[in-house]
Amino acid sequence: MTVTAPQGFEAAGVAVGLKSTGKPDVAVVVNRGPLKVGAAVFTSNRAKANPILWSQQAIQDGVVEAIVLNSGGANCFTGSFGFQTTHQTAEKAAELLGVSAGDVLVCSTGLIGTGDETFRAKVLDGTAQGIAALSADGGVDAARAIMTTDSVSKTSTFQGDGWSIGGMAKGAGMLAPGLATMLVVVTTDAVLTAEQADAHLRAATRVSFDRLDSDGCMSTNDQVSLLVSGASGVTPDEDAFRAALAEVCGDLARRLQADAEGASHDIAIHVVHAASEEDAVEVGRSVARNNLFKAAIFGNDPNWGRVLAAIGTTEAEFDPYRVDVEMNGVRVCSDGGPDRPRDEVDLTPRAVSLVIDLKVGDAEATILTNDLTHDYVHENSAYAS
Incomplete structure (x- = not known):
């Protein structure tokens, strides 16, 4: 009702x-x-x-x-x-x-x-x-x-x-x-x-x-x-x-996220141990708006380097060489370097969980986004037709 x-x-x-x-x-x-x-x-x-x-x-x-x-x-x-x-x-x-x-x-x-x-x-x-x-x-x-x-x-x-x-x-x-x-x-x-x-x-x-x-x-x-x-x-x-x-x-x-135009993945970006909630939101949003990261997820590629590159553009407080990154339960990056092998990450399910640990505080935030797909480009190129 x-x-x-x-x-x-x-x-x-x-x-x-x-x-x-x-x-x-x-x-x-x-x-x-x-x-x-x-x-x-x-x-x-x-x-x-x-x-x-x-x-x-x-x-x-x-x-x-x-x-x-x-x-x-x-x-x-x-x-x-x-x-x-x-x-x-x-x-x-x-x-x-x-x-x-x-x-x-x-x-x-x-x-x-x-x-x-x-x-x-x-x-x-x-x-x-x-x-x-x-x-x-x-x-x-x-x-x-x-x-x-x-x-x-x-x-x-x-x-x-x-x-x-x-x-x-x-x-x-x-x-x-x-x-x-x-x-x-x-x-x-x-x-x-x-x-x-x-x-x-x-x-x-x-x-x-x-x-x-x-x-x-x-x-x-x-x-x-x-x-x-x-x-x-x-x-x-x-x-x-x-x-x-x-x-x-x-x-x-x-x-709304699950019905996003042309999307094949729903991505939850969890930023933890930030210095402030504002920092956590800024970091999460930088990844959510990074087309290289979103295209990688579309291709089921756990390219965590694109995550670090994205968050490095922010003004948030953290040391990029201490950050951990986890994708769908697998820690692929530890202290800004490689951790578990990428082939351990399964990105075939629609739901994707990305955890970014900044290691500087107690604040956290979650940003929701989607991948960047061929269908998204097609649907929005023909929206007015």
Whole structure:
């Protein structure tokens, strides 16, 4: 049931022809309350799509009644016409729901730089159809409606002590921090203030979506939203809720990683014994963005020299001649030199674990990435066709 698993939420996903496949392409999620609390985090890309510009304004008061999402068009770099389309989408939803347009978030995903009267008409029609189809069972259709190049819909739920969390996500490429080419909606029936929702969401995304770095490319449309209904009447322990939210976001992030465009390996880069968490993240990200390393993993080649070369470009505190590197349980590098033979490493499974031991402190972090494949290049070379 995804986003409709918690009490107080209804959703729908409808098809209005934004996708040539005829599959659902507009989703609506509505918070029936009693609380109408919302929080959101957005791409840090300076180039932002019109829905991002709108939602950044709308979220300022911490009140969210509904969110409308479309796939099949990013509505980015479409000028004033595109922003008016987003504004009209929120107004249409507000009119039909009897709420303020300023309390409706809008999200879009798809090809950048396209949008015309036909696109606008379909989005507005989809908004109306979606609201007419709202139900407590509509979460599955909503999760399907936000898919673009995704091969599967991505959902996650958590059952707490009298309260729950539900989530849906889309994304299959251009995954980099500052979120990814992702749209994520998370709902909860726990009782939270707007300030708590914002703090918990930022803490959760920091250790989940912000550490997903599939191909080092940052999108213009990324948005992760948290809607709070308070319908359970339960105020959870703050630490317990934050941990649960991080678990749901982490699960969704791993599902995004597993569906990355054209990938044949899912790589978890564990950096341990760093001087600080920031150093651990910097080191992990340097490897995640190194095309030579990613190409080696695609070829099932445990080329640990490329790992050391990548981390040597960072400002993190460590001695490269003391670093250990382990691949899928085999320590191939010890103190910056060869250890076990490379042929002991089996990289044929999809899951790859890389452990980098910096030996300078107690901090650690994990970055998720994928390999660089022929299929990735082909799919992204033909994305607009």
